[in-house]
Amino acid sequence: MTDRYHSVELDRRRFMQVSAAAAAGVVTASASAVPAPGKTLSNTRNEREGMPYRVLGRTGFRASRLVFGCGAALMGGKAVRLLERAYEAGVNFYDVGSDVYYKGSEHALAPFLKAHREEVWVTSKAPLSIIDEHKEGEPLNAKQAKHAAEYWTKLLDRSLKDLEQDYVDAYYLMAVGDPALVECEALHEAFLKAKEAGKVGHFGISTHKRAQQCLASAVKTGWYDLAMIAITPAGWYDWDSKSLLEGTAAMKDIQPELDAAKKAGMGLIGMKAGRYLAPKMAALGNGEETAFDTFYDQKFLESGLNPYQRSYAYVLEHGIDAVNADMQNFKHFEENLHAAVNSHTYFAQA
Secondary structure, three states: OHHHHHOOOOHHHHHHHHHHHHHOOOOOOOOOOHHHOOOOOOOOOOOOOOOEEEEEEEHHHEEEEEEEEEEHHHHHHHOOOHHHHHOOOOEEEEOOOOOOOOHHHHHHHHHHHHHHHHHHHEEEEOOOOOOOOOOOOOOOOOHHHHHHHHHHHHHHHHHHHHHOOOOOOEEEOOOOHHHHHOHHHHHHHHHHHHOOOOOOOEEEEHHHHHHHHHHHHHHOOOOOEEHHHHHOOOEEEOOOEEEOOOOOOHHHHHHHHHHHHOOOOOOOEEEEEHHHOHHHHOOOOOOOOOOOHOOOHHHHHOOOOOHHHHHHHHHOOOHHHEEOOOOOOHHHHHHHHHHHHHHHHHHOOO
16 A cells, blocks of 8 residues: 555454454344434434545435445445445445346345444435336326336335345435436335335435436426436546547536535435546446546646546545445555545645
């Protein structure tokens, strides 16, 4: 580990003690940690010195600025060993996804939640299924809307079963790319029923296709507490093209759109912040690590951060509350942790 990481280096002895205690069954937090309907768990969880936290809109929750992206990372149990390490560093936000897409991830997260459920914020998400032909941008008919709502509810129940929990802090519409789906009243009603039943606390969207339009629709409805959006220093990221959205403005120029979402009470989580920089074949990126450098000043370029760290630090200081990172080894975790902990030191603005 280089000197620049000393500020976030973990106490490894304590880490091993906690891991051993969990394995021995000493850590005995509630397995379900379900609050009474209409209530939520504490808004302050697992806060550690050195980790910055940010309130996620009207949820009131103080989230670590680094989010552990559990979806791809936990498929096959690859990054389970990182969960305790992240917890010890003060990460209190763990985002996962339905087994329909992220095979085995929720199940792999379950043992960690049994040990720490009351000390972490957990979100999951479900992709939508629309019956019959549906043209993008057009409202769903009654049959399509009913099916989408029932499917989302079914996957919420399946997620709870796989997580071995009775309650998640938020459940999103996953990979939604159509504003008409974001504005579907049947989906909102399905969420309200699940919330009333004590299964979920907050409603959100997760979008990396037409994220700009979907975020605007979420603001318009007033239904959503959280939005996880594909954003980079260069602007909007588009999953379909695995590239920057054609014609996107730079992130510094889309602040009014981000501010509108925050004004509407939404917490904003960034994702895909560094994906465009990644190798083409291995990680579906562009393969050009200098692609964002023109958006940085010379001081930031000389900060000692690598290209991925710079992208995370930049989005955190330009309108995003927390950044979701898919971390599958200790090196990447240490790098992302350093960027999240120290992002504020590289920019004058908060």
